[in-house]
Amino acid sequence: MxxxxxxxxxxxxxxxxxxxxxxxxxxxxxxxxxxxxxxxxxxxxxPPPVAAMPQGDYIERHRKLHGYRHDHFERKRKKEAREVHKRSAMAQKALGIKGKLFAKKRYAEKALMKKTLAMHEESSSRRKVDDDVHEGAVPAYLLDRDTTTRAKVLSNTIKQKRKEKAGKWEVPLPKVRPVAEDEMFKVIRTGKRKTKQWKRMVTKATFVGPSFTRKPPKYERFIRPSGLRFNKAHVTHPELKCTFNLEIIGVKKNPNGSMYTSLGVLTKGTIIEVNVSELGLVTPAGKVVWGKYAQVTNNPENDGCVNGVLLV
Known part of the structure; x- marks a missing residue:
């Protein structure tokens, strides 16, 4: 008292x-x-009060002498399992600045976790170690040919460039139906009363790179659903008459406009860049071709896959 x-x-x-x-x-x-x-x-x-002194790691000592409780690891496992639900409940109940800070923290954690997992996945995947290539070495599939001289290489390069220039706009589908904005985007209503209409959801197939991280929902204007994202395409070689399942590197040009190109939208007639390293294509100089352009020839949002023709 x-x-x-x-x-x-x-x-x-x-x-x-x-x-x-x-x-x-x-x-x-x-x-x-x-x-x-x-x-x-x-x-x-x-005398003045003395601060409490540490009494040693008595918990650790006790565990060394007597071991853990018989149900220690079971309790620990259950506690960790409950933690997810507790965090979810916290995220749903937190209001105002507390909720915003919590969401920001979780967003940063998830982005970091996603990048860490991708890094581990990349490190665990097996790949061939490139041996030191000696100068003037020729690949096995070019051993039976004569060694190309510098003049011949230059001449072939110039011819190739002229051919590319001449047939720059020669694509399998020269004309495509334009896609209206209403068909391309769906309006998403946001806000407490669902009165704001500034968000758009892309209804067509899209491509996003492997290092893509979504913006926070408050600042994300265009939503690209993960169900409509594609990383691979079935590309047909017009001369070999073979179809290959190749990885998409990027979207070069969408015929409907630059905005759709930047969003990575894949519609009929879109020019995409694909990874053709496994096809074994080589330049006149003997270098392996890494990427080549292909044109999308189907409607991916209807078919559930991306089909295209390689531009040779």
Whole structure:
């Protein structure tokens, strides 16, 4: 209980108490008799309180001596399993600035986790180690040919460039039906009362790179559903008459506009770049071709796959 006789409702400290006893005992001496209040050991100044010292790793020591509880690991596993649900409940109940900060923290954690998993996946996948290539070495599939001279290489390169220039716009589908904005995008209503209409969801197939991370929902204007994202395409070689399942590197040009190109939308007639390293195509100089352009020849959102023809 607080003692309000000592000003501002502060409880009496040991020093104040001792000083009061000292004053009362002195008064008794002045009166000429010894009082029972006089206790010399009580009005001596008390030492300051000592901070609690660490008592050693007693929990660790106890575990070393006696081991864990019989259900320790089971309890730990269950606690970790419950943590997900607790975090979910926290995320749903947190309001205002607390909720925003929590969402921001979780977003950063997930992005980091996604990148870490991708890194581990990349490191675990087996790949061929490139040996040191000696100068002037020729690949096995070119050993039976004559070694090309510099002049011949230059001549072939110039011819190839002229051919590319001449047939720059020669594609399997020269004309495609334009896609209206209403067909391309679906309006997403947001806000507490669903009155805001600034978000759009892409209804066509899209391509996003492997290092793609979504923006926070508050700032994401265009939503590209993960169910309509494609990383591979069935590309047919027009001369070999063979179809290969190749990885998409990027979207070069969408015929409907630059905005759709930047969003990576895959519609009929879109020019995409595919990884043709496994086809074994080589340049006149003997270098392996890494990427080549192909044109999408179907409607991926209807077929559920991307079909295309390689531009040779």
């Amino acid at each position: 607080r003692d309000y006789r000592h000003g501002r409702g502060k409880p009496r400290t040991g020093w104040e108490k001792n000083s009061q006893i000292q004053r009362r005992s002195l008064t008794c001496f002045n009166l000429g008799f010894t009082s029972t209040l006089f206790r010399p050991h009580q009005y001596r100044r008390l």
